[in-house]
Each structure stands twice: as structure tokens, then as C-alpha cells.
Amino acid sequence: MTTYAVGAEPRFFALVPCAGTGTRAGTLGPKQYQPLAGRPLVAHTLTALARVPRLAGTLVVLAPDDEQFEDDLPGLAGERLWLAKAGGASRAETVANGLNELRARGAQPQDWVLVHDAARCLLQPEWVDRLIDACQDDEIGGLLALPLADTLKSEQDGRVAATVDRAGKWAAQTPQMFRLGLLAPALAFAGEQVTDEASAVEALGHRPRLVRGDWENLKITFPPDFALAERLLASRGGPEIRATVPARDFATAQQFYQDLGFTREFAMGDLAGFRMGRAGFLLQRHEAPQAAHAQHLHLTVDDLDALWARIQQAGLAARYGVAVQPPQQRAWGRRDLDLVDPSGVRWTLSERMEVAE
Incomplete structure (x- = not known):
């Protein structure tokens, strides 16, 4: 059994409930083991969590009689992935x-x-990092969620009873992030009827932070969801176009983009690859200053305020001597900010615009 010494710095652990039967999914067995793009569904989940360096470990909680996990995913448990056959009735x-x-x-x-x-x-992994960044200094914690875009209807006897105001309403997702010392008593107080951890914390009178998630973070619930997930997984591996960004000081530029929130995928010789969600670019060592000054890239994000907070927390302007403008609301509806990287490449970072129906 892996154990850790007590430390003053809080650590981050993932916990994956994996004891359900998934009856609504219409599968012959538990949906978490159904094949998806050639692998058990839960294998995709655990692969993503394994790519979050700040997680000290991931605990998968299985049903007491579960034998399928180790049959379908042999050898997966290890130093940072643990199994516990301790699943309950809820x-x-x-x-x-x-x-x-x-x-x-x-x-x-x-x-x-x-x-x-x-x-x-x-x-x-970047969605998990976004949640950690937003909540690690919060008194309560929070969850990934999305503001509702669809018109809501309440139902009675199979017919519309009323249209429900969607303003201020969010659809809860996971991960949901709380301190162990708060979440354990919250669950004990709320009982077994709560459907997510945030509602248990809310029952104690707390208000968890809402952190914008992603529409692709869907929960496989009904039979058609499997086909949609297959298509989305396939699209992630398809063709893509990447801009090449010049860097006069290659090492400094790499660190700048990591501080900005990009993940460095590789670095070989004079070339490095960076990604944030579905966006990516190639950073290349380049001595000509005019190449950088002539380049202007545009990045769209879901939560501009979170990115701006990261820029301020990292002290990018002072640390790298670059120009950074705070977010601005444009007359045509877009909200964005401008920054210049250490080589002189200009970036416009804008928030994804909600399209009214």
C-alpha cells in the first residue's frame, strides 16, 4: 500500500467512483467497461487523470465483487493509481x-x-488544471460546470408545464474539488440521496465555486452517448494545422508559454510543440526579429478571467518584460486582451462568445 508522510502543503488526489452498474446506458454489463475506441471506457478517464502531474494519486473505488477491472485493465494499478473494492449502494x-x-x-x-x-x-488534463488553479486558494472548493444554453421546460404528464428561466443556471460536471476534511462530514450530513459532492457541501451552507468546464466533458449515460464519444475521440487524432512561432531566446520563450498555461508536448533541437486544449503551435528558435514582429495569433478560450488571473499570478509582464493589456469589452460584443511574447509575437486572447438562439 502506498502511503505518504504528513506535510504542511496540501496535496491533490483524484477519486473515481467506479462501482455503478450503468443501467441507463443499455449495456450488458457495467458501462465503465464497455469498449470505446478499442479500450474500456474507464481507461480513457484514467489516462487523462494520469497526465495531470499535480495529482499525487488516483483512487478508483470498485464494487466489492468487481473482478472485471483487473481482467480488462491488467497491470494498470501502480504507484499513482490505486484500487479499493469499497463501493457502496449509492x-x-x-x-x-x-x-x-x-x-x-x-x-x-x-x-x-x-x-x-x-x-x-x-x-x-488542462480542464483538471483549470479547476485546480481556480480552487486551490479558495476557502470552499468548486466544480467544473457549464452555463445552460438551451431553453428549459418543466414537464407534466408528457407536456410542457412551463418555460423555466435559464439565467444564472449551470449544468454541473466533474471533477468536483473539495478538501477531505470538508467533504467527508458533508457527505455524512447530507445522506445517500445527494447526486454530487457539491450538493452535499451546499447542504452545510457553503457556496462552491463554479469553474467553467467544456461541452465535451459529457457523461456517458444513454446508448447514443457512446457513438458521440467515439466521434469526439476520433476527431482528436485527426489532421490539424499549427502555426510556427519564432523565438529569439528559445529557453525563455518555452518557459513563458508554460507560465501562460500551455502544455509543452515535446522539445527537440530548435523546435518545441505546445498545446492548450484543441489549440497548438510550434515554437522554433529564430534569430530574425522581424519574423516575430510580423506575427499575430488569436486564441479563443472559455474563461478569459481565469486566464487573466493566471497571467497576473505568474507576473508575466514584470518577469518577462512584455506588454500585457487587461481584458476589454469590445463594442461588437467580443471580450479579449492583448499580450506580446518575449520575442515580439503579438497574441489576442478572446473569450468564446455565446451565440443567442
């Missing part, structure tokens, strides 16, 4: 039992636990 009980297992492995009350649905198999 999600709340399964998560509570998982928290007890984390305690047994050395997790402390101040440590953060990110509970993530096994069936949200399209998870991207």
Missing part, C-alpha cells in the same frame, strides 16, 4: 468509503480530493 456511500481509503493511505484533512465520474471519459 454514489455518496462509494465516495465516502473512498475518502476513508485515502485516509488510510496518508491523506490529511487539508488535502484536496477531486471526485470525477468514471463515465466522463473525454476528460482533458
